[in-house]
Amino acid sequence: MDIIEVIPGLHLLPLGISNAYVWHDKGGTTLVDTGPPGSGPAIRAALEDLGLPREELRRIVLTHFHDDHAGSAADLAEWAGVPVIAGAADAPFVRGEDGPPPAFTPAEQQWHAVVAADLRPAPPCPVDQEVTDQDVLQLGSGAVVLSVPGHTPGSIALHLPEAGVLLTGDTIAEHQGGVVLGPFNTDRHQAWRSLERLVALDVDVACFGHGQPVIGSAHQVLRAATDPFG
Template identity: 50%
Template sequence: MDITHVTPDIRMLRFAVGQAYAVRLPDGWALVDTGIAGSEGDILDALAGLGCAPGDLREIVLTHSHGDHTGSAAALAAATGARVLAGAADAPVIRGEAPEPPPVLLDFEVPLHASITPHVPPAPPSPVHRELVDGDTLDWGQEARIVHVPGHTAGSVAVHLPAAKALFTGDTIASHEGAAILGIFNVDRERSIASFRRQAALDIETACFGHGDPIVQGAGDALRATAANLR
């Protein structure tokens, strides 16, 4: 697993499929997403390298219900005692109480989806200790605001840190060759575009995506440039 320094308080943990983010808190760490099932050992090792003992992991925010983001949530919660938080509409899927709604694939997405899906094992059901809705706030030493960004999944959420001007987008937005792009494999493309535009309106400098390299400077301008051309 590759570990990348994004900002003084944010590290990206990159897996074979997707990535997660460790965020330093005044009294420990938070994690945004958890990679595929079986990633918990690598994540715990990475956190240990950052000086984070298992009991120092306070919260795990799952940006959405897909297995490359939720796969290790149950194991990490059991190993650390961290609370798991997720969007209210995705919580039943994450708990294993409802099936994952399939994406509505565009033609170019069909072969991509077929090539990626075999590498994402089913995620074990995970507890969701708090269901998040738009406007919720988390105390991460600075305010962390929850932004409901449906479209990729019904309950997708982004996490906005206004003071740090940072945003965790999950899969609603990705990056490719330094540019921000609309995420793929969406259940509702129109809602995904609306969610992209909502995030583009935020005052941010750093954007952390579920797939693709973070944009660490000028992220707001990058998102707005893409948003202007989305149809």
């Protein structure tokens, strides 16, 4: 795996179909998303390569319940003995209930059939903490949870104001060099409203569940987001 340092203390772990992120500071390590099922060994190896022992992992945060993001949560949570945190409206689906399917546009239908062809279902995973809008997690001098429904009912983003960092989950994606509304939404109109909330933030770095991060004046790039799959 080619681990990418986004900024000091924040690393992107590219896991094929999706991204996970590792945040590390004096308070310990946080893993944001876990990739598809079977990503556990690669993530464990990445933490070792970064010099971050299992004992320093404090929490796993899931931006939403989809299999390519929550797929290895159960494995990693058991391995490290750490709590799993998810948006309250998505928590039942992380635990194993059937979640609502995306409302595909014609363009998305064809694309999803290709990118998700080999994606296995995520094993059920306990959720130890359900979060809602404006909750604060103890990482990066305080990470503000933002409720961004639309991609899924309980999608969340993390805003780290002091670091100028935004982790958007799948509400926003990078695609072919541009910033776009993330595809495969349960409610496209609601997802766009959530995107508008995120692009209004004054952030320097934006990290997405899919694609490369924007580093430097990210707020300007985010405000040019488009919806090419609509």
